[in-house]
Amino acid sequence: MARLGFVGLGAMGSRLARRLMAAGHQVVGYNRTPEKARDLVAAGLRLEKSPRAVAEASEAVFSMVTDNAALRAVALGSEGIVAGLTSGGVFVEMSTVSPAVVREIGEAVAARGAAMLDAPVSGSTITVEQGQASIQVGGDARALERVRPYLTAMGPGGITLVGPLGLAKTMKIATNLGLAVQMLAFSEAVLLAEKSGIARETAVDALLKSVVASPMVKYRGPFVLGQMPTDAWFNVAMIQKDLQLALDQGRAVGVPLPTTALTQEWLTMARGLGLGSYDFAIVFDVLASLSGASPSRKPNR
Ligand SMILES: NC(=O)c1ccc[n+]([C@@H]2O[C@H](COP(=O)([O-])OP(=O)(O)OC[C@H]3O[C@@H](n4cnc5c(N)ncnc54)[C@H](OP(=O)(O)O)[C@@H]3O)[C@@H](O)[C@H]2O)c1
Structure with a gap:
């Protein structure tokens, strides 16, 4: 079983992280407001102090935050996800945000020798809980194969590769x-x-x-x-x-x-x-x- 990172443990992120844990994976997480992750910590999630620390501790890191500004805040800068990625790592961005921002972050990810996928979720909090959500993916097919089992755990409704990075958004x-x-x-x-x-x-x-x-x-x-x-x-x-x-x-x-x-x-x-x-x-x-x-x-x- 893998050690996975999850940044953004809101209504959607918390439920997606729970599905990863239910599939037997160890999940390391970050939420801007740590108190909101109390239930997940009680269920076994290890909370880190920064998105960077999450990425450093994980084979693959997932993010699910509100909007473009939130994504920039967790992905970029000295404490962001990108700064913690190692060569060969995979960053899977799941929020509904702009394709242009994802591509911009994708360049920074590639510069570190890691891969980025965009993987927005089709479904709601209820469909995620019921295991009916599906996930569309943009990016490199080989990177997708490395994280497919984790995506399937979160979205048993189906995983569809729609094209290069940004097109899934x-x-x-x-x-x-x-x-x-x-x-x-x-x-x-x-x-x-x-x-x-x-x-x-x-x-x-x-x-x-x-x-x-x-x-x-x-x-x-x-x-x-x-x-x-x-x-x-x-x-x-x-x-x-x-x-x-x-x-x-x-x-x-x-x-x-x-x-x-x-x-x-x-x-x-x-x-x-x-x-x-x-x-x-x-x-x-x-x-x-x-x-x-x-x-x-x-x-x-
Ligand atoms: N809800 C749905 O049915 C649904 C379905 C499909 C897709 N989506 C998409 O999923 C994404 C998340 O939605 P949600 O329903 O999970 O929203 P949510 O419950 O409001 O959670 C938002 C998450 O983003 C974090 N965040 C917001 N601004 C931030 C910032 N500036 N810096 C760092 N973290 C920040 C929040 O942290 P705090 O806890 O500290 O506020 C929280 O973890 C959105 O893009 C949404 O469009 C939602």
Whole structure:
């Protein structure tokens, strides 16, 4: 069994690290706020004081942090992951961040004689726990083979090599823009039906049985019937980060993303109304308020 490193033990990182430990690996970890890793330490994870120390102690190091700024903070600088990599090491970056930042870090990794892969996760905290998450990978195929067993432990749903370093992030960003766009379209459909005289429950039921019922709509459709989760599955700020990554990439390669841009504004409205901590499905409530319809959320939150 291998000694592996994990940097960023938040909602996703902690669950991914747990899967590595459950597969029998020794995991050395780092989290900016160490107290949050208490449960993992109790379960056997060894906490280090810096990302660099994690990389120095590991055969392969994984990271899962919020955004570009967080990735730069843990990867670069004298105490960052890159500084701790040894020749032949592998750094697997799993966050949803910009392909350009990953490629920039990839150059620094290559200069140390190590390999970098980008490996964003398709799934949520729940799918990771249930062993249903899948992982797309960008980078060198030989480096992937060295870490494939660890990736499979975290994402038994499947590992797909999509191309050179950075392209897995691109694929993830292209996928995620659809989540928010679909939620806004679903909200329009429910409210159009409701204000025309169809009960909200009936409209949701019909839509969930229709051809527009994607897995995302099936998961989140019931939220608009008063079942909005107290702890957001994926909050407004996080999805806005992903839509912005898509808009930036669209501008870089010359692809207009008009529905993404529009949906981004609806999410900004949600934040303006003080709803930013909710799951991004709260975009339904923004449209409901402008339609004179009742919100999905309970009044006491
Ligand atoms: N949640 C999901 O369903 C889901 C699904 C697929 C992909 N993702 C992606 O996974 C990534 C992590 O999401 P999450 O849900 O795990 O978020 P999270 O629970 O908020 O965890 C974020 C992690 O990043 C760390 N971090 C943030 N800023 C930092 C900084 N400046 N320096 C060092 N560490 C920093 C946090 O450390 P602290 O604990 O100290 O704050 C924490 O470990 C995101 O890119 C997200 O888009 C999430």
